[in-house]
Amino acid sequence: MDAKVTKKKLGLKERYAAMTRGLHWETTYQPMDKVFPFDKYEGIVIHDWDKWEDPFRLTMDAYWKYQGEKEKKLYAVIEAFAQNHGELGVTDARYINALKLFIQGVTPLEYYAHRGFAHLARQFGGDGLRLACLYQSADELRHQQTETHAMSVYNKYFHGMHESNHWFDNVWYLSVPKSFFEDAFSGGPFEFLTAVSFSFEYVLTNLLFVPFMSGAAHNGDMSTVTFGFSAQSDESRHMTLGIECIKFMLEQDPANVPIVQRWIDKWFWRGYRLLTLVAMMQDYMLPKRVMSWKEAWEMYAEANGGALFADLARYGIRLPKGWADACEGKHHISHQAWSTFYQYSQAAAFHTWLPSEDEIAWLSQKYPDSFDQHYRSRFEHWRALHKDGGRWYNNFLPMLCQTCQVPMLFTEPGDATQIAFRDTTYHGMKYHFCSDHCCEIFEHEPRKYAQAWLPVHQIYQGSCYPEDINPASPGDSPVREVLRYYGVDGGKDNGEFASSPDRKHFATWSGRTAGSTTMPTEPAK
């Protein structure tokens, strides 16, 4: 009911209190623990929810106003970009494959984050934290939508974007981000916060955002850059939430420290493994490079992250367990991942190619301790096959890590000649892992990871064939049938870039050729 306004408008501070904390009440018909059943079972002890410091003082109406203004600007740019055929202004058509990886593998995570934070916004017993999660939930939904809109112009002209949601749910490499987030939001609310807000948004976010958004700027993609700007203020809010939530848990009770430490160990490693895809994109998929993965790792992880953990030491928190191995991996993972996608490109949903001579020289310079010594000869072998008109594909499915679901492509820390194998036995069955850390994550909660939906195993179980295929005998080319189920159009959506319609169309429409010149222009036999 409308009351007659007698008083002056509330001041900013009062208004904030009334519109946020003022909306909370203690339930009387039901005990609070029954109304909020999720916020204790993980073992995190909260004595006083009022100690939660709101990292940003934002009311809902102000939130809608800011977001609405950003949205107007963003859509004006997207519209202008489409009108002016901005998609033809990018460096070359290879760049668009970085966007495919983004729309396939990152955009669906925004939606998962939206769902995860919506759950938290309902389930935390403290009103301040619930409200922060509500904003973030709305942000993430907005990001999923605006990314989709920013990239939709590319989908009109290029392949490899049209079934991205279906691919996210089925295709092997996309199970890496998918399982990461499903692992996070099937944990409890505090673990989700540690996983997503702290480990991902706070510790690792720059390693995701810089390659894609600066990559877009360097490669003439104003549509994606504008999305990046539009998301930036949200991201800084998310980062603040990440650090606040960690400090809040650590300050509330000493019993929380070992639980949080274990989550940091786990989620740092899960996030790091997920970023393998970004490392590869950064070093191999941007025609105009921003910085190498190794440089980005040194700046954002080693320098910034190192300072962060030095600061958290006063709470009894140390560096994540996998830290040293991740730092050692900076010399290797992008090369190992691109080699993998190069040879399995016919089973993916974007194009791959060999780096040009100039790019090889760049890699050699940026990776003085690893590229020439360990990786150059395999690329040169493949290049020699190209010159003979061949294009090598690996036609057999790889073994996957049970935890991170990445193919077992990582080498032993300190020995780039040897694939790293770890295994354990659980209820009479063997489980295999890429690293000590993925093995340890499994062993801590084996019931959770024993049910992992590994795409390769699922193909063999018959879960990824069209209805007209008998999974017991899928015929002469199971991979072809799987691609049919995925809705991936072989050669158009994937395979060698040099012989792709994307390359041809981009050249015709823009009047500029793209890609390196040593590639065969006809499809391989």
Place this chain on the structure above:
Amino acid sequence: MSATPATDFLRSIGEYPMRQQDLEDRFYGKRLIYVSWENHLMYAAPFCLPLPPTLPFGALVRDVLPELYGEHPEFEAIDWQRTQWFNGGKRFLPDFGKSIEHHGLVHKSLIRLRTPKLEGSRETDSQGRQKF
């Protein structure tokens, strides 16, 4: 259902049944066998294959391995008599006439093979670069 081992630290708000996704009976009479030709890193990762447990070890070598690895420049030169075989970390001597099951290769076993003198990434070329 078997009991949850004491080492499982998983917490949940209700029942959390143990469900193994990849039990052997879901693979149409086959079992998953992983294969790794050690140090041959042209192949991004070891392979995962559904194989009948009755498959003779010789057929694995004769028919399956050439499909997997035949395009590697060292493959032709492999001396199968000198090849060293491992079930995970444990060495075994194969009998080419007997089945993979006979060799103790259960569901989800990892076969690693080492080919002496053809050591891929353990060797370097004239420029000091690791081979593949």
